[in-house]
Amino acid sequence: MSTRARDLLRSALLSSLLLLVLIGIWHIATLPKVQAQGADDEYAKLMGKGASKSAGFPTPAQLGGAIIKHVSDPFYDKGPNDKGIGIQLGHSLGRVGLGFLLAILLAVPLGFLIGMSPLIYRALDPFIQVLKPISPLAWMPIALYTIKDSSISGIFVIFICSVWPMLINTAYGVASVRREWLNVARTLEVTPVRKAFQVILPAAAPTILTGMRISMGIAWLVIVAAEMLVGGTGIGYFVWNEWNNLNLTNVVFAILVIGVVGMILDIIIGRLQRLVTYVE
Amino acid sequence: MPFLQVQELKKAFPATGGAVTVFDNINFSIERGEFVCIIGHSGCGKTTILNVLAGLDMATSGVAVMDGREIAGPSLERGVVFQGHALMPWLSVMKNIAFAVKSRWPDWDRDRIKTHCQRFIDLVGLTGAEAKKPSELSGGMKQRVGIARAFAIEPKMLLLDEPFGALDALTRGTIQDELLRIVQATHQTVFMITHDVDEAILLADKILLMSNGPNALIAEIVDNTLPRNRTRHDMHHDPQYYRVRNYLVDFLVTRSKLFQSGGTANPAQPLVVRPGLDGALPALPPGGANQGDPQHLTANHQSPSHNN
Numbered sequence: 001m002s003t004r005a006r007d008l009l010r011s012a013l014l015s016s017l018l019l020l021v022l023i024g025i026w027h028i029a030t031l032p033k034v035q036a037q038g039a040d041d042e043y044a045k046l047m048g049k050g051a052s053k054s055a056g057f058p059t060p061a062q063l064g065g066a067i068i069k070h071v072s073d074p075f076y077d078k079g080p081n082d083k084g085i086g087i088q089l090g091h092s093l094g095r096v097g098l099g100f101l102l103a104i105l106l107a108v109p110l111g112f113l114i115g116m117s118p119l120i121y122r123a124l125d126p127f128i129q130v131l132k133p134i135s136p137l138a139w140m141p142i143a144l145y146t147i148k149d150s151s152i153s154g155i156f157v158i159f160i161c162s163v164w165p166m167l168i169n170t171a172y173g174v175a176s177v178r179r180e181w182l183n184v185a186r187t188l189e190v191t192p193v194r195k196a197f198q199v200i201l202p203a204a205a206p207t208i209l210t211g212m213r214i215s216m217g218i219a220w221l222v223i224v225a226a227e228m229l230v231g232g233t234g235i236g237y238f239v240w241n242e243w244n245n246l247n248l249t250n251v252v253f254a255i256l257v258i259g260v261v262g263m264i265l266d267i268i269i270g271r272l273q274r275l276v277t278y279v280e
Numbered sequence: 281m282p283f284l285q286v287q288e289l290k291k292a293f294p295a296t297g298g299a300v301t302v303f304d305n306i307n308f309s310i311e312r313g314e315f316v317c318i319i320g321h322s323g324c325g326k327t328t329i330l331n332v333l334a335g336l337d338m339a340t341s342g343v344a345v346m347d348g349r350e351i352a353g354p355s356l357e358r359g360v361v362f363q364g365h366a367l368m369p370w371l372s373v374m375k376n377i378a379f380a381v382k383s384r385w386p387d388w389d390r391d392r393i394k395t396h397c398q399r400f401i402d403l404v405g406l407t408g409a410e411a412k413k414p415s416e417l418s419g420g421m422k423q424r425v426g427i428a429r430a431f432a433i434e435p436k437m438l439l440l441d442e443p444f445g446a447l448d449a450l451t452r453g454t455i456q457d458e459l460l461r462i463v464q465a466t467h468q469t470v471f472m473i474t475h476d477v478d479e480a481i482l483l484a485d486k487i488l489l490m491s492n493g494p495n496a497l498i499a500e501i502v503d504n505t506l507p508r509n510r511t512r513h514d515m516h517h518d519p520q521y522y523r524v525r526n527y528l529v530d531f532l533v534t535r536s537k538l539f540q541s542g543g544t545a546n547p548a549q550p551l552v553v554r555p556g557l558d559g560a561l562p563a564l565p566p567g568g569a570n571q572g573d574p575q576h577l578t579a580n581h582q583s584p585s586h587n588n
Contacts, residue, residue: 178366180366181366181368183362184366184368186336187334187335187354187355187360188354188383189354190383203370276370279413279415280369
């Protein structure tokens with residue numbers, strides 16, 4: 001146990017060291033250029049740039065300032081183009097959550113059906129194989145045309161990209177439930193509903209959760225692109241908006257937030273997955 | 281009418297160039313409270329026969345009637361102990377057994393189910409391991425849970441498919457003793473597949489000898505004449521033990537092959553032999569069920585040591 005703790009400490013130390021090195025390199029690379037300042041002072045003023053305001057890629061210190069500024073007031077709302085990061089994240093997470101939930105509602109029961117019936121599997125397989133590789137964003141125009149609401153279209157895009165890994169994993173998990181367990185259920189004359197919920201579902205749960213984890217990863221990738229496309233609200237829109245404002249500090253900050261939130265989502269589903277995993 | 285009656289059971293699988301008949305014209309019966317073992321080489325269809333009795337498999341033709349009713353599908357009246365224990369790995373020992381008990385008596389309340397399960401957990405000597413998951417148990421303990429689960433639904437007949445095949449010799453011995461004790465206490469009717477000659481002699485009242493497949497048949501039925509109160513520890517002191525054992529080993533090593541080609545046995549009514557009784561010759565059916573060598577049927581014949 002103590003060796004494990006020591007290993008953890010060592011890896012944490014190494015991670016921190018790497019982070020420091022990266023920030024150090026970043027800091028040096030973004031240092032303001034000294035010799036240019038004196039000569040072109042007047043020119044700079046003419047161009048409307050104050051000497052204190054350095055252009056170009058943000059420095060680590062600027063990013064630190066931005067983090068403090070955003071995190072200290074995450075929920076302000078000053079009109080459509082100026083909302084706190086918390087509100088933007090909330091919109092994105094809401095869309096992902098809703099689309100994901102809809103995908104579960106469709107994919108898990110349908111996956112059960114496909115996994116239990118080879119006939120339905122063979123009948124639906126061509127459709128799944130054709131629909132699965134389509135980029136979820138390709139559905140966007142059709143979604144916008146039929147739904148006529150950009151926010152719901154975003155939810156639809158999340159739904160369509162989450163549904164395939166869940167569907168395929170559920171079907172696979174259900175189809176590969178050990179014959180022995182089903183035979184036990186048969187000899188005990190277990191009712192079909194009880195068999196589905198107490199034998200097949202727990203047996204297939206780890207595989208289903210793996211599908212959900214893949215789906216969540218894809219959904220979080222897609223939401224940023226979808227929100228850039230439809231605009232309005234969300235972390236993806238925030239990135240695009242700040243790019244249009246030429247505020248790279250905020251863009252870098254948003255990238256960092258997307259990464260951290262994605263990691264947290266993955267950890268949550270990973271925990272759930274560990275809950276239902278069994279050792280044979 | 282015996283408790284279980286199997287008549288003209290046949291199983292054939294479709295194959296390239298015509299069907300392959302695994303076994304044909306299988307006839308035997310089991311009385312209530314009787315412990316019957318079936319011995320034979322791999323591929324002779326023992327497991328298929330057991331699955332037909334369990335209702336998990338369908339015979340190509342023939343019938344099996346238990347307690348006056350034809351076996352047409354799985355039923356709670358027959359408990360099955362599977363070869364690979366078949367416990368649900370996500371459930372604890374208690375919950376694995378409770379799953380079966382709840383299936384048998386759906387209207388029982390939680391306390392009653394728990395008390396009932398506990399009784400069978402205690403019976404197989406797993407007291408204290410109720411909350412453990414199967415992955416935390418040894419192979420022998422897992423198989424005990426399987427046995428407790430099958431016994432807990434109090435079936436009319438118990439079907440055991442080589443339950444101790446994967447266990448080491450020591451564990452196997454202990455569980456055999458336990459099974460013997462439970463069966464003697466409950467007068468359970470049992471049908472069991474085994475590869476272990478000693479196991480069959482210890483446990484069975486009647487041993488069905490199956491010839492090699494394809495076209496396997498029940499060649500003979502050995503009536504185990506060792507006293508019913510035999511134990512694993514003193515059984516080998518009984519002079520009958522070696523006679524029965526040699527008889528069974530001889531069958532497995534040499535005679536099991538001869539039946540399929542010769543067709544000398546009478547599958548409609550397999551010969552009942554009592555090799556344990558000194559010098560006792562079975563009543564030979566007309567035509568003879570052996571290859572004309574009475575030595576095979578007497579007890580005096582000593583076989584070389586074998587490896588099974």
